Amino acid sequence: QQKVQQSPESLSVPEGGMASFNCTSSDRNFQYFWWYRQHSGEGPKALMSIFSDGDKKEGRFTAHLNKASLHVSLHIRDSQPSDSALYFCAASPNTGKLTFGDGTVLTVKP
């Protein structure tokens, strides 16, 4: 079973809209969560990390973590066409090995 599950598989939002991504881990050893973004033809780039319960905001991006349910979400407000990409949730125990989810394809329509 995939240890990091993401939803939805794909998402389309209008420019200026809100994009929301969900991620659930099935491994209670996972304590560290990251969101990565990958534009076509490039390597993934880290967006933000979240290690504590609650919200973490960085500019237009807000992540939320609920450790009890092992659920993490990412919200992008005021989405721009340049945000169109593949978004990955990644999780790790205290060993340094990151496990990635399958990803969500975001399309932002002008």
Added chain:
Amino acid sequence: DPKIIQKPKYLVAVTGSEKILICEQYLGHNAMYWYRQSAKKPLEFMFSYSYQKLMDNQTASSRFQPQSSKKNHLDLQITALKPDDSATYFCASSQGTANTGQLYFGEGSKLTVL
């Protein structure tokens, strides 16, 4: 300028042959990794190295051998290539472990095995 250089960007190989994927990082990081991305699987962890020592190996096949000749190099040798090995291979690095320190990825080497 890219801080993690992967070579070649694209390569085509025939079944049964051998290829080496090159990775050099100029971020001064002490940990390096290989990940594989294919249509079937998401970013799949393969190996992690710290200070040129193998820390974790999640690759079942011995056909995949990482090679670290220098602190900032981690090459990947693949022998007896199979069509299922077709994927984009990403090299990454981090300062410290990847759970608390973010991974920096190269642009990948896309391998096609015919």
